[in-house]
Amino acid sequence: MTADIATQSAEESSLAQLIVETLNLDQHAAAIDPEAPLHGEGLGLDSIDMLEISLTVAQRYGVKLRADGEGNAEIFRSLRSLNAYIQAHRES
Amino acid sequence: MTGTARVQEWVSRPERGSLPAIRLGIWAARRMGRPVARLLLYPLCLYFCLSSPAAGRASRAYLRRVLGRAPGLADQFRHFLTFARCLLDRVFLLGDRTEDFEVTVHGEQILRDIEARGGGCILIGAHFGSFEVARAIGRKRRRDLPITLLMYEENAQKIRAALSAINPSLATEVIGLGRADSLIAVAERLRAGHFIGVLADRNVQGKDLARYPFLGAEAAFPQGPFRIAMMLQSPAVLMAGMYRGGKRYEVHFELLAEPAARPLDAAPWLDTVMRRYVARLEHYCRQAPYNWFNFYDFWA
Numbered sequence: 001m002t003a004d005i006a007t008q009s010a011e012e013s014s015l016a017q018l019i020v021e022t023l024n025l026d027q028h029a030a031a032i033d034p035e036a037p038l039h040g041e042g043l044g045l046d047s048i049d050m051l052e053i054s055l056t057v058a059q060r061y062g063v064k065l066r067a068d069g070e071g072n073a074e075i076f077r078s079l080r081s082l083n084a085y086i087q088a089h090r091e092s
Numbered sequence: 093m094t095g096t097a098r099v100q101e102w103v104s105r106p107e108r109g110s111l112p113a114i115r116l117g118i119w120a121a122r123r124m125g126r127p128v129a130r131l132l133l134y135p136l137c138l139y140f141c142l143s144s145p146a147a148g149r150a151s152r153a154y155l156r157r158v159l160g161r162a163p164g165l166a167d168q169f170r171h172f173l174t175f176a177r178c179l180l181d182r183v184f185l186l187g188d189r190t191e192d193f194e195v196t197v198h199g200e201q202i203l204r205d206i207e208a209r210g211g212g213c214i215l216i217g218a219h220f221g222s223f224e225v226a227r228a229i230g231r232k233r234r235r236d237l238p239i240t241l242l243m244y245e246e247n248a249q250k251i252r253a254a255l256s257a258i259n260p261s262l263a264t265e266v267i268g269l270g271r272a273d274s275l276i277a278v279a280e281r282l283r284a285g286h287f288i289g290v291l292a293d294r295n296v297q298g299k300d301l302a303r304y305p306f307l308g309a310e311a312a313f314p315q316g317p318f319r320i321a322m323m324l325q326s327p328a329v330l331m332a333g334m335y336r337g338g339k340r341y342e343v344h345f346e347l348l349a350e351p352a353a354r355p356l357d358a359a360p361w362l363d364t365v366m367r368r369y370v371a372r373l374e375h376y377c378r379q380a381p382y383n384w385f386n387f388y389d390f391w392a
Contacts, residue, residue: 046269047272048275048316048320051275054273066280067274067276067279072272072273072276076273
């Protein structure tokens with residue numbers, strides 16, 4: 001499947017859905033640009049939002065996001081990169 | 093002045109000293125020793141009384157509320173002097189060659205319980221008295237409290253540099269809120285049993301605020317620190333370290349909340365805990381009025 005660069009994959013869209021529900025965002029999950037930054041500018045999430053996401057991701061996917069990882073700037077860069085990390089590390 | 097400008101002004105004000113100036117101050121304080129340095133604080137405070145009318149106005153507005161009478165110039169001077177003395181004592185409290193402070197601790201059992209259980213706590217303070225006195229408590233107990241300070245990124249850099257200038261061997265860590273994973277780091281420190289120190293009286297970003305009656309009028313307080321305790325199911329412990337003159341400090345620990353499970357509905361939980369925090373803060377302000385170190389219009 002060749003997806004448009006700005007189109008969410010199925011996995012990305014379910015992660016987007018999860019984020020919107022968890023944070024009660026005033027935004028449609030489908031409207032989140034998968035390449036836009038999550039933290040700060042872009043989606044405008046703050047560090048409490050990011051903590052909330054990490055707790056939800058741990059619960060839903062069994063993937064622990066850690067603070068010591070050097071690659072965190074990359075993991076939290078966008079919906080796409082976060083999803084890529086989750087898919088690579090999820091249980092089952 | 094616009095709201096943003098005002099916020100900018102006091103975000104930067106408390107740590108406005110440049111690093112070389114801070115280093116010079118630390119060096120001078122150590123060279124002179126505490127008694128001589130304290131004498132120098134008199135002319136210094138007089139200078140600030142005359143040169144900082146905005147801080148003076150804020151001081152008098154606060155003192156009028158807490159003292160219940162019109163404050164005189166002597167009150168304002170004493171307010172500035174208490175602030176300066178606490179700042180100076182930081183050098184000695186955090187240093188290795190310490191003066192012998194007389195620290196009375198109330199509620200130490202709370203610390204023991206948390207240490208016994210592991211898992212740390214959120215140690216919630218204010219710009220009130222001394223937070224650094226926590227280190228003297230650790231030394232008294234022959235075991236440093238493992239403290240990690242959480243603060244806005246703008247301040248974190250400077251505090252980190254100042255701490256290492258005072259004492260490079262300090263175990264205190266500083267986490268700035270500027271990174272996406274800042275609070276994930278906090279969660280990990282908690283699991284390692286750290287006390288996460290955070291001052292919960294200033295609202296910098298103008299969001300996530302709640303207003304509570306404080307000394308006779310409503311003031312805005314940030315929900316963030318309490319929300320973090322709630323999300324991570326960590327005990328929220330109030331710390332008030334009051335300067336009591338001479339070498340005396342009086343420290344109170346109080347358990348504000350202990351979320352056994354994450355509350356289903358955040359709003360009422362936050363409301364209860366924050367109301368308690370603000371009420372206790374007011375209580376301690378009345379006990380030691382000159383220990384309040386927010387020199388801007390707090391009730392804006």
